[in-house]
Amino acid sequence: DVKVTQSSRYLVKRTGEKVFLECVQDMDHENMFWYRQDPGLGLRLIYFSYDVKMKEKGDIPEGYSVSREKKERFSLILESASTNQTSMYLCASSFAGLMGYNEQFFGPGTRLTVL
Amino acid sequence: EDQVTQSPEALRLQEGESSSLNCSYTVSGLRGLFWYRQDPGKGPEFLFTLYSAGEEKEKERLKATLTKKESFLHITAPKPEDSATYLCAVQALGGTSYGKLTFGQGTILTVHP
Numbered sequence: 001d002v003k004v005t006q007s008s009r010y011l012v013k014r015t016g017e018k019v020f021l022e023c024v025q026d027m028d029h030e031n032m033f034w035y036r037q038d039p040g041l042g043l044r045l046i047y048f049s050y051d052v053k054m055k056e057k058g059d060i061p062e063g064y065s066v067s068r069e070k071k072e073r074f075s076l077i078l079e080s081a082s083t084n085q086t087s088m089y090l091c092a093s094s095f096a097g098l099m100g101y102n103e104q105f106f107g108p109g110t111r112l113t114v115l
Numbered sequence: 116e117d118q119v120t121q122s123p124e125a126l127r128l129q130e131g132e133s134s135s136l137n138c139s140y141t142v143s144g145l146r147g148l149f150w151y152r153q154d155p156g157k158g159p160e161f162l163f164t165l166y167s168a169g170e171e172k173e174k175e176r177l178k179a180t181l182t183k184k185e186s187f188l189h190i191t192a193p194k195p196e197d198s199a200t201y202l203c204a205v206q207a208l209g210g211t212s213y214g215k216l217t218f219g220q221g222t223i224l225t226v227h228p
Binding site: 004031033040042043045048050058090092094096102103104105106107108109111 | 147149151156157158159160161164202204214215216218219220221
């Protein structure tokens with residue numbers, strides 16, 4: 001079974017702090033994704049990566065950055081946390097496959113609260 | 116712009132009462148349509164991928180079907196443990212976003228014993 005793990009289930013930070021969210025997958029997937037999920041807004045893509053050191057902006061990249069130094073690990077960084085970044089953060093990974101896509105498998109999520 | 120609309124927003128069923136959830140989509144060309152189940156406070160769990168109109172997939176009490184404009188998730192004789200939010204997502208052909216999914220808002224299913 002694919003396993004995607006996230007570093008924390010719950011996190012509380014203060015405004016202005018630098019926040020690191022880490023995600024690790026154990027299936028040698030090429031693609032990794034960061035989403036945030038908010039009531040009424042659904043899942044929105046922040047950033048994704050299709051290879052080590054490669055990244056692309058999603059729909060809402062402002063205020064976030066990412067790092068992928070190893071294939072199995074994808075980090076989301078909030079340079080200066082703000083209250084509007086309070087949300088559920090979900091990491092996902094997928095195998096690239098012949099068609100360049102495949103179903104995404106999600107981690108358990110990190111509930112981040114910024115005070 | 117790709118769009119996914121799910122209906123109803125919420126559905127309450129009695130145990131054993133079969134029903135269907137709808138996912139309507141607008142996409143320039145469909146590469147794949149995905150169904151996920153999400154329990155409260157957890158990440159989405161992958162259920163099905165559908166690639167072309169007419170395709171059907173089944174898993175236990177769930178059956179997903181696909182037409183050119185929508186997908187249905189049929190739930191036969193549901194049990195309380197089927198209660199969850201069901202998410203639909205599409206992936207479009209082409210474009211610059213590699214592997215990007217566009218999600219619907221989800222349908223919250225509650226099955227009462």
